[in-house]
Amino acid sequence: MMEDTKKALTKDWWLLFIEENFSFTETKVFKDVLSESLQENLYKGVKEMLQSRINRLDISNGFRLYQKGEEIGDSKVRNLIRENKLGSQESIESYCKRIFGENYGIITNYGERHSDILAENVLEAIQPLFDIIGIPPWGVELTTFIGNYGWTPLGIHTDQRGENVLHFHLGPGKKTMYTWNEDVYKEVGKGVSNNKDVEPLLEYAQKYEFGRGDLYYMPWNKHHIGFSGDFSIGVTLWFNNPTKCSFSKLMIESIKNMFLKDDMNIIESQLDYLNNEQTFNDFIGTLNISSKTLNEPLVDFLQYTYKEYKKCLLSNGGWQNIPLRHHKKVENTNHCFPEFEFKKIVGSNVFKITHEKEEDRLLVYVRGVRLSFKYFEGLVKIIDMVNTGKVIEVQDVIEEIDDLPKDVVIYFLKTLVNNRGLKIQEAPLEEIQFQ
Numbered sequence: 001m002m003e004d005t006k007k008a009l010t011k012d013w014w015l016l017f018i019e020e021n022f023s024f025t026e027t028k029v030f031k032d033v034l035s036e037s038l039q040e041n042l043y044k045g046v047k048e049m050l051q052s053r054i055n056r057l058d059i060s061n062g063f064r065l066y067q068k069g070e071e072i073g074d075s076k077v078r079n080l081i082r083e084n085k086l087g088s089q090e091s092i093e094s095y096c097k098r099i100f101g102e103n104y105g106i107i108t109n110y111g112e113r114h115s116d117i118l119a120e121n122v123l124e125a126i127q128p129l130f131d132i133i134g135i136p137p138w139g140v141e142l143t144t145f146i147g148n149y150g151w152t153p154l155g156i157h158t159d160q161r162g163e164n165v166l167h168f169h170l171g172p173g174k175k176t177m178y179t180w181n182e183d184v185y186k187e188v189g190k191g192v193s194n195n196k197d198v199e200p201l202l203e204y205a206q207k208y209e210f211g212r213g214d215l216y217y218m219p220w221n222k223h224h225i226g227f228s229g230d231f232s233i234g235v236t237l238w239f240n241n242p243t244k245c246s247f248s249k250l251m252i253e254s255i256k257n258m259f260l261k262d263d264m265n266i267i268e269s270q271l272d273y274l275n276n277e278q279t280f281n282d283f284i285g286t287l288n289i290s291s292k293t294l295n296e297p298l299v300d301f302l303q304y305t306y307k308e309y310k311k312c313l314l315s316n317g318g319w320q321n322i323p324l325r326h327h328k329k330v331e332n333t334n335h336c337f338p339e340f341e342f343k344k345i346v347g348s349n350v351f352k353i354t355h356e357k358e359e360d361r362l363l364v365y366v367r368g369v370r371l372s373f374k375y376f377e378g379l380v381k382i383i384d385m386v387n388t389g390k391v392i393e394v395q396d397v398i399e400e401i402d403d404l405p406k407d408v409v410i411y412f413l414k415t416l417v418n419n420r421g422l423k424i425q426e427a428p429l430e431e432i433q434f435q
Contacts, residue, residue: 007032007033007034007038008035009126009128009129010128013033013128014126014129017129018132018133021217021219024164024219026219027179027206027208027216027217027222028216029208029216029217030215030217031210031213031214032213032214033213033215034168034170034213034214038121038168039170039212041117042118042122042170042235043092043233045115045119046092046111046115046146046170048114048115048116048118049108049111049114049115049118050092050095050108051086052114052115053108053114054081054085054086055085055086057078058114059074059077059078060074061109062109062110063077063106064106064107065077065105066104066105066107066147067100067104069151069153070153071153080099080100081099084098092146096146096147096231097231100147102148104148104149105145105146105147105149105152106145106146106147107144107146108143108146109141110141110321111141111143111144112319112320112321113323113324114323114324116323119350120350120351122142122168122235122237123319124350125168126140126166130318135313135314136239136240137241137242138240138241138242138246138247138250138320139240139318139319139320140237140238140239140240140319140320141240141321142235142236142237143236144233144234144236145226145228145232145233145234145236146232146234147232148231148232149228150227150228151198151225151227152225154225155193155194155195155198156185156189156192156193156194156223156224156225157193157194157195157224157225158193158220158222158223158224159238160240161243162241163238163239163240164218164220164238164241165217165220165236165237165239166215166217166236166237166239167210167216167217167234167235167236167237168235168236168237169210169211169213169214169215169216169232170212170235171211171233172212172230173211173228173229173230173231174210174212174230175211175227175228175232175234176208176209176210176226177208177210177216177218177225178198178207178226178227179206179222180205180206180222180223181222181223182221182222182223185201185204185223189201189223198225212232240320250309251302251305251306251309254305254306254308254309258288258309259288259289259305260287260288261288263285263286267279290358308370311354311370312365312370313368314354314365315352315353315354315367316368317350317351322367322419323368323420325418325419327418330414330415330418336414336418337417337424340413340424341394341406341410342394342395344391344393344394344424344425345386345392345394345397345413345417345422345423345424345425346386346389346391347386347387347388347392347421347422348389348422351366351367351421353365353366353387353416355380360374360375361373361374362374362375362376362379362380364379364416366416366419367419369419371415371419378403378408378409379404381400381401382397382401385400386422394410394413397409397413398410
């Protein structure tokens with residue numbers, strides 16, 4: 001415990017971090033700063049993420065496997081893992097060596113989507129930094145690097161504009177990063193992206209070596225490549241500060257995600273096409289927006305969308321990607337969460353559920369999602385109960401909220417559980433069904 005106290009990533013530590021990397025402009029290695037408990041929790045989170053990916057065969061979006069520097073296609077990856085699940089007793093290194101061979105690399109995106117352990121522990125580690133600099137407009141997200149793949153298979157490259165990176169290194173092997181300033185690389189590397197002809201350019205690079213327990217920071221505008229000779233695991237956190245154009249595209253996408261109904265009715269052909277207003281009425285009818293909002297000026301609607309996006313992001317702690325739901329849709333049936341009425345539930349101390357009243361609706365913001373219910377004071381009371389972070393008996397909630405039918409209370413709680421706002425106490429990962 002004494003060691004963990006010494007290595008706590010406090011507000012003072014993060015202030016020193018900012019000072020030593022010259023306000024996020026310079027690459028820097030911070031040696032031996034990750035506590036044993038944080039390393040252990042991040043390892044558990046990486047394993048939880050891999051179990052979510054591998055055991056559900058979810059490798060289509062953000063899962064890349066490389067063997068001897070060559071990317072392996074999705075169908076071949078599925079064939080490798082279909083009958084080879086990652087169990088609770090096997091280590092990540094042992095499993096990967098057994099299934100993927102001696103020389104491999106796994107790069108996975110959206111770690112916060114697949115592991116609550118990762119999402120909660122990384123967020124707790126960086127919260128003091130958020131308190132100093134604020135939350136990036138596009139939030140943060142996680143990528144993991146696993147294996148002993150030698151040179152990063154992507155070649156020498158730069159990251160997305162504005163996306164600064166923090167690398168939490170779990171080891172056990174060391175990793176070496178080589179970086180080139182933009183003007184240097186333009187001259188010696190001709191500015192080539194994903195350049196795999198690395199050796200001739202190393203003499204012009206800056207070299208950074210880090211090992212287990214170290215933290216590596218790099219700004220977005222550095223050409224770089226990594227080398228991992230021995231097996232190691234790294235968890236990277238991306239601070240997504242987008243361009244103005246990218247953020248505007250995100251706002252437009254948010255309109256679609258938050259307000260567009262999935263109406264599959266066919267629109268018929270039209271006479272007097274230019275003057276026929278029916279298509280416009282059909283378009284407006286697919287927007288799940290109150291009449292009051294629709295009749296306000298466009299700039300008010302855009303600001304409304306902007307604020308709703310931010311409320312959702314904050315409810316997810318700043319994580320860009322929402323976690324996986326347990327089920328595609330929760331109905332008031334027992335098969336979603338068997339014997340739910342007799343379970344214990346617990347709210348998160350990290351991700352608080354927020355709510356607002358809008359006309360006759362209760363808008364609930366939970367883990368990045370905006371849910372809409374008919375307004376009842378009892379539902380607000382439930383949110384207040386679970387936001388305490390205490391373990392609660394579902395039966396006790398039913399008894400406390402005596403002005404609502406039991407089925408309504410159970411459905412509301414199931415919906416919060418389904419969207420990761422609540423957890424069923426002591427539900428093992430292997431017992432949870434993912435969709």
